Amino acid sequence: MNFYYFIKSILIIIFYLFSKTKRYMNLLILIIFYKPKTILEIGVYNGLRAKQMIEAAKIYNNQIIYYGFDLFENFYKEKNIFFKELSKNPLKKKDIMSFLSSVCKVFLFKGNTKKTLEKFTKKKIKIDFLFIDGGHSVGTINNDWHYVQKLLHKKSIVVFDDYYLDDKGLIKKFGCNKIIHNLNNRFKFQKLPFVDQFYNNNTPKKIKMVKVSLK
Numbered sequence: 001m002n003f004y005y006f007i008k009s010i011l012i013i014i015f016y017l018f019s020k021t022k023r024y025m026n027l028l029i030l031i032i033f034y035k036p037k038t039i040l041e042i043g044v045y046n047g048l049r050a051k052q053m054i055e056a057a058k059i060y061n062n063q064i065i066y067y068g069f070d071l072f073e074n075f076y077k078e079k080n081i082f083f084k085e086l087s088k089n090p091l092k093k094k095d096i097m098s099f100l101s102s103v104c105k106v107f108l109f110k111g112n113t114k115k116t117l118e119k120f121t122k123k124k125i126k127i128d129f130l131f132i133d134g135g136h137s138v139g140t141i142n143n144d145w146h147y148v149q150k151l152l153h154k155k156s157i158v159v160f161d162d163y164y165l166d167d168k169g170l171i172k173k174f175g176c177n178k179i180i181h182n183l184n185n186r187f188k189f190q191k192l193p194f195v196d197q198f199y200n201n202n203t204p205k206k207i208k209m210v211k212v213s214l215k
Contacts, residue, residue: 036128
């Protein structure tokens with residue numbers, strides 16, 4: 001066990017406990033429990049969550065491989081993408097690489113996941129822990145899930161962000177709710193603890209995460 005990363009991860013979990021984004025505790029707790037050696041994240045944003053997940057994984061395994069998918073600087077070439085996807089502006093790919101490469105072996109993929117994930121699945125790599133938090137439209141999340149299924153082994157864990165509560169209007173267009181409630185019988189899901197709140201059109205919305213695994 002690496003006590004440095006253990007203590008650091010526990011402190012980050014405590015920080016989240018008293019923050020407005022408590023649901024991110026789930027990621028670190030699950031990683032500490034399942035001890036993954038490979039992590040794949042869709043929606044890298046600024047790389048902070050990636051670094052936290054990598055360091056939590058390094059408590060038990062020094063050699064971690066991280067795969068990150070995002071539009072990166074291509075975000076600014078997409079028209080009306082915020083309104084289509086409710087996505088945040090990510091950093092440039094080279095900045096994320098600089099931020100993460102000193103922590104573990106990093107592979108970053110720039111572009112729309114309709115193309116980048118499809119191409120990646122042809123490598124036939126299996127991933128231990130996957131976090132889906134890229135574009136937030138139902139269509140985009142469904143596409144990501146379609147390709148993610150090809151990356152799973154029997155013990156893989158998938159975490160979906162953006163499971164919305166008590167808002168039928170929002171979940172018609174956004175979030176993972178439809179995907180989760182239409183999983184085929186190969187999979188089981190668990191709604192994870194900790195509910196956060198964000199604002200959409202000045203209206204408060206509730207959000208949490210869901211864990212999916214093979215039965």
